[in-house]
Amino acid sequence: MSRPRAKLTNNFPGCPVESTLSFLDGKWKGVILYHLITCGTLRFSELQRKLQSITQRMLTKQLRELEESGIVTRTVFPVVPPRVDYSLTPLGLSLEPVILALEQWGQRHVVCRNGAKYAVAPDDPSKEVELKRAEELTAA
Incomplete structure (x- = not known):
């Protein structure tokens, strides 16, 4: 599991925000939570279909981290073929x-155009900031 930001940002103003975001860190966690909130309990294969470009390995990793955080619960049914359901815990539901x-x-505020994401100012939609550049800067 990646090192939570909360451990890096203790004891400063905004710490609760960073602590909360540390549970959501991960490229796919937000959208996984979104689908579990809007659809309820889902099987692994159903989640994978909803997140078309995610690999099986990455989905497994993200779900394990959410489970370790107490946000998602994994239920295994003793049937053949194996059936595994994922749902939100009460803690996860509180993120709705x-x-x-x-x-x-x-x-x-977000517009996608030609594969790039732009943040749009609410008072002036002509002022767009390309989010892709910001993502590239944080990755560097």
């Missing part, structure tokens, strides 16, 4: 307003 607020913000 946060995830849905992120969805609403994205619908209002």
Whole structure:
């Protein structure tokens, strides 16, 4: 599991924000949570179909980290072929307003054009900031 940001940012203003974001760190965790919130319990294969470009290995890794954090629960049924369901714990369900607020913000302020993402200023839609550049800078 990646090192949570919360361990790196203890005891400063905004710490609860960073601590919360540390549970959501990961390229796919936000969208996994979104689908579990909007669809309820899902099987591994159903999640994989909803996240078309995710690899099986990455989905497994992200789900394990969410399970270790107490946000997702994994239920294995003793049948052949094996059946595994994923659902949100009460702690995970408490993230629903946060995830849905992120969805609403994205619908209002993010535009995808020619494979690039742009943040749009609410007061002036002509002012766009390419998000791809910001992502590249943080990855470097």
